[in-house]
Amino acid sequence: MRLAMTPDIDLDEEARPPADRSWGRKFADALRGVKIAFRSEINFFVHFFVAVIAGVAGGIVTMTDERWCIYILCVTVVLAAELFNTAIERLARAVTREEHPEIRDALDIAAGAVLMTSIGAGIVGVLMIGWPFVAQLAR
Numbered sequence: 623m624r625l626a627m628t629p630d631i632d633l634d635e636e637a638r639p640p641a642d643r644s645w646g647r648k649f650a651d652a653l654r655g656v657k658i659a660f661r662s663e664i665n666f667f668v669h670f671f672v673a674v675i676a677g678v679a680g681g682i683v684t685m686t687d688e689r690w691c692i693y694i695l696c697v698t699v700v701l702a703a704e705l706f707n708t709a710i711e712r713l714a715r716a717v718t719r720e721e722h723p724e725i726r727d728a729l730d731i732a733a734g735a736v737l738m739t740s741i742g743a744g745i746v747g748v749l750m751i752g753w754p755f756v757a758q759l760a761r
């Protein structure tokens with residue numbers, strides 16, 4: 623596949639990671655990605671904050687192990703979608719800073735993925751934690 627645009631990337635050989643990275647190095651690089659998203663993306667922080675609030679409410683309503691697994695899965699899916707979205711945003715900025723209809727589509731689709739996972743997780747959260755929490759308060 624050929625790129626339609628010339629990416630404005632400095633292909634410095636020394637900046638490239640070694641081809642035979644150790645598992646420790648791979649893990650450290652992946653963790654660096656999570657840290658970057660956490661520090662630079664307010665959306666990532668907001669999702670994490672909402673997840674913590676839901677987790678505290680889940681602890682108050684004392685959920686079953688199965689419900690905790692569903693909660694962890696929902697949080698993981700939303701945060702992973704946010705990480706992919708952030709990665710695509712960074713890549714788009716590296717390719718061009720100019721207006722481009724396909725970059726716009728790509729960024730909007732990536733943001734749409736975050737929106738879909740957030741709506742799904744939100745519905746699960748309300749049904750699984752929100753209602754039981756309100757019911758417990760009303761008792």
Ligand SMILES: Nc1ncnc2c1ncn2[C@@H]1O[C@H](COP(=O)(O)OP(=O)(O)OP(=O)(O)O)[C@@H](O)[C@H]1O
Binds near residue numbers: 711718721722733
């Ligand atoms: N190079 C571009 N060409 C065309 N449209 C663009 C371009 N860059 C950004 N956009 C449009 O602007 C929107 C926001 O861009 P971007 O995702 O980079 O900003 P952001 O504020 O970091 O977004 P988010 O809040 O999702 O993190 C995109 O969804 C897209 O519609």
